[in-house]
Amino acid sequence: DGIPVVARPRMTVIGTGYLGATHAVCMAALGFDVLGVDVDAAKIARLSAGEVPFFEPGLQAMLVDALASGRLRFTQDYAEAGEFGDVHFVCVGTPQRKDSQAADLSYVYAAVDALAPHLTRRALVVGKSTVQIGTAQALTERLHATAPAGTDIELAWNPEFLREGYAVQDTLAPDRLVFGTTSAWASAQLAAAFRPVLDRGTPLVECDLATAELVKVAANSFLATKISYINAMAEVCEVTGADVNLLAKALSFDDRIGGRFLKPGLGFGGGCLPKDIRAFAARAEELGVGQAVAFLHEVDAINVRRRKRTVDLVRELAGGSLAGVRVAALGAAFKPNSDDIRDAPALDVARMLHEEGAIVQVYDPEAMDNARRTYPELTYAESMPAALHGADVVALLTEWSQFRTADPEMMGWLVAHRRIVDGRHALDADAYRAAGWDYRALGRPLLP
Numbered sequence: 001d002g003i004p005v006v007a008r009p010r011m012t013v014i015g016t017g018y019l020g021a022t023h024a025v026c027m028a029a030l031g032f033d034v035l036g037v038d039v040d041a042a043k044i045a046r047l048s049a050g051e052v053p054f055f056e057p058g059l060q061a062m063l064v065d066a067l068a069s070g071r072l073r074f075t076q077d078y079a080e081a082g083e084f085g086d087v088h089f090v091c092v093g094t095p096q097r098k099d100s101q102a103a104d105l106s107y108v109y110a111a112v113d114a115l116a117p118h119l120t121r122r123a124l125v126v127g128k129s130t131v132q133i134g135t136a137q138a139l140t141e142r143l144h145a146t147a148p149a150g151t152d153i154e155l156a157w158n159p160e161f162l163r164e165g166y167a168v169q170d171t172l173a174p175d176r177l178v179f180g181t182t183s184a185w186a187s188a189q190l191a192a193a194f195r196p197v198l199d200r201g202t203p204l205v206e207c208d209l210a211t212a213e214l215v216k217v218a219a220n221s222f223l224a225t226k227i228s229y230i231n232a233m234a235e236v237c238e239v240t241g242a243d244v245n246l247l248a249k250a251l252s253f254d255d256r257i258g259g260r261f262l263k264p265g266l267g268f269g270g271g272c273l274p275k276d277i278r279a280f281a282a283r284a285e286e287l288g289v290g291q292a293v294a295f296l297h298e299v300d301a302i303n304v305r306r307r308k309r310t311v312d313l314v315r316e317l318a319g320g321s322l323a324g325v326r327v328a329a330l331g332a333a334f335k336p337n338s339d340d341i342r343d344a345p346a347l348d349v350a351r352m353l354h355e356e357g358a359i360v361q362v363y364d365p366e367a368m369d370n371a372r373r374t375y376p377e378l379t380y381a382e383s384m385p386a387a388l389h390g391a392d393v394v395a396l397l398t399e400w401s402q403f404r405t406a407d408p409e410m411m412g413w414l415v416a417h418r419r420i421v422d423g424r425h426a427l428d429a430d431a432y433r434a435a436g437w438d439y440r441a442l443g444r445p446l447l448p
């Protein structure tokens with residue numbers, strides 16, 4: 001439509017959690033002037049002081065550099081944000097609602113409502129949060145209703161695919177970018193905002209708003225389904241004596257299937273997959289296409305059953321009852337290289353063990369503070385050896401490398417009984433059995 005774009009747009013990043021803080025730091029590293037905005041005063045203070053408030057490899061040093069360069073600042077002030085930005089990225093949380101399976105979109109609406117009155121000139125608002133189909137359309141109408149008269153504000157959707165633990169590399173060199181826009185100007189302005197990433201040859205899919213929203217939930221649904229698929233096979237293995245590890249290996253040589261995300265075990269968790277598939281199923285029902293994704297309820301159920309089955313294995317190893325049994329729970333984060341404990345399978349298992357009367361000692365290299373805050377009823381050990389000390393059963397629940405590489409003989413000296421449940425198929429079963437451990441894993445026969 002011929003309206004000029006800002007070649008090097010000034011950016012705001014609204015919501016500076018796992019996604020937003022990473023995006024803000026990386027955009028500053030790419031040379032843009034960036035203002036991070038959050039309602040959480042403590043978070044803004046820590047980020048401004050050069051401290052990443054969560055664990056993400058590589059991000060801390062980049063934050064310090066970005067602050068020193070003068071290209072990155074943080075604020076709580078939406079007026080400053082409106083004044084500053086040519087492009088505004090919305091990165092606030094979209095958790096599961098407390099009263100249903102649907103997504104709570106109130107933070108997204110609150111962020112846009114807070115920003116809109118301060119948009120005094122042409123600007124592009126870009127949603128990055130994971131939302132359900134139709135949200136972008138509703139936000140567009142809301143923006144137009146609340147932005148000052150005479151300003152040209154457009155909305156675009158740019159779903160985010162970063163993985164915690166790899167967030168920096170996924171932001172700087174993503175597998176692909178998806179731009180959902182409604183005008184040539186929005187598309188060109190978004191391209192300018194991602195120029196350094198596009199110039200690396202990153203594939204770009206340009207589409208409408210609904211497709212952009214759907215890509216993200218479709219991708220997460222596929223990944224969740226792949227994990228639950230192999231875990232469903234593990235359930236079949238458990239009653240047939242087959243070995244799911246060997247099954248997965250054999251399947252993975254078929255490159256139509258592929259080995260990634262085909263890892264059997266305790267299943268998925270975190271702040272994305274569980275809530276995204278539930279919200280997608282709930283939204284599809286509202287749209288009258290619930291049947292199309294009804295399988296996602298099964299994907300969810302398979303995943304939750306793995307947690308219960310892990311508790312069963314610990315109980316079996318303990319001789320049939322968990323009352324008074326000392327369990328070393330290795331891991332709390334939902335996956336290694338993260339301190340994120342949202343819907344963490346490890347802590348769900350630890351909680352169930354505790355509720356059955358086990359004396360659980362939880363240890364995680366990074367997620368202890370988060371875990372203590374959320375599950376104060378559990379007991380926490382200061383180190384891996386402290387957790388193992390005197391344990392009747394060891395449960396490996398998050399596959400941190402320090403757990404994977406631990407020596408079974410040295411671990412054996414610390415515990416009361418050499419019994420281990422490998423919830424992540426992360427250990428060398430033969431090495432453990434050779435060191436006298438009773439080794440169990442989901443979907444694997446009792447003896448090799």
Ligand code: NAD
Pocket residue numbers: 014015016017018019020037038039040043091092093094107110111114128129130131160161162163164271272
């Ligand atoms: P998070 O909880 O770590 O961060 C959300 C931030 O938004 C918090 O700091 C919060 O204080 C802030 N916030 C809430 N309301 C606000 C408002 N009105 N104004 C300004 N700030 C506000 O969540 P996250 O993990 O970063 O996820 C954010 C979104 O990104 C979600 O939709 C999530 O599904 C999606 N996502 C996350 C990841 C990931 O790996 N974490 C990956 C892809 C997509």
